[in-house]
Amino acid sequence: MEKMIDLNGNSYPVIPEVETIQQLLEHLGLGDRILIVEKNKEILQKDHYDAPIMDRDQIEIIHFVGGG
């Protein structure tokens, strides 16, 4: 079943192949970025990116960029 999450404030349908935070980051093309992930208001340590994504999870991702 397709899961629906809240991703950075927008509703986002998660395709079935994406089951973990790490897979979501790769799916979003953010796999090699320096970033910080919050899942349901808790910041995830990097070794917890295998955490499963559940329906209605609130995920926030902030990635670092160089410009300015």
Added chain:
Amino acid sequence: MNSKYSRQELFAPIGPIGQQRIREAKVFVLGAGALGSSGAEMLVRAGVGELTIVDRDILEWTNLHRQQLYSEQDVIDQLPKAIAAESRLRAINSDVKVRGIVADVTPENVLELFEGHHFILDGTDNIETRLLANDAALQLGIPFFMGACVGSYGLTFPIGVKEGTPCLHCLLEALPPQSLTCDTVGVISPIVVTTAARQTAELLKCITGATMEPRLESVDLWTGERAAMNVQSMKKPTCPSCSDTPVYPYLSANEVIRTAVLCGRDTVQLTWPKNRQVELMPFANSIRDIVSNLKQNPYLVSCEYNDHRLVLFRDGRMLVHGTKDITAARKIVAGLLG
């Protein structure tokens, strides 16, 4: 009440006492590019006491769509940004003691530059300088308002605004060898103004004594995505920059890119520290669309960019041909790698 600031004083969280504190503030603006221009203009209009703005660059046509302090004439005159910024900022508000300094901010001069200021606004264009500023600001005990943006995306984070909060080094752990830059993926002016506005609002809050939190925030003006996190849990007790026994690694030369002019050749060599070498393949992929004559083999990547030939070797060295100017070479590389 000085009528120039009456509407700002009427804003209750500032009031006459807050305005007096703004008047007494000495602010350092690190970089006079897009974020630096926008933030400096707001701070000068707000009536800070003194503002120092530092930049290593001269103006180019590609700056004008987003760097709000500058005019076409400034580009024609080939003015250094710090000089054009100083002149424009003084014209905006003669109450403020404005000083523009043309300089590359390095481990050697950063403490001297920051000293004597109460707040630092980030207007730099690369993460390496941000981590340098983070270390220098922590050592001097000066709050540092980080901001960065590319494309339609920006992020902000205030550092040293409350006892025991994480610093930029806690959040980043290691310096990424490569990050997105305005030279590689472009930028639109609305995200510059939005990001600078958030930095400046936090700075004004800090000046006026508001309660501060270590909030990392991001917004993408094109997609409508936004995020805000209290990152207190990311404070690292062993952080080399903000622990009880800090060593401020970015203030020492081992953690930063080393540079040398190659004798007898019109070439600058940049050497990355061992722990953050630039990988050949990702580098080649990220620059493919913006450089010409890109060539790669297992040992190196070479290309032409802005009339310079660049060669990146597998051992973490890059040669920038066609210049003896270290600052110019660093600027070219910062544009490509962030």
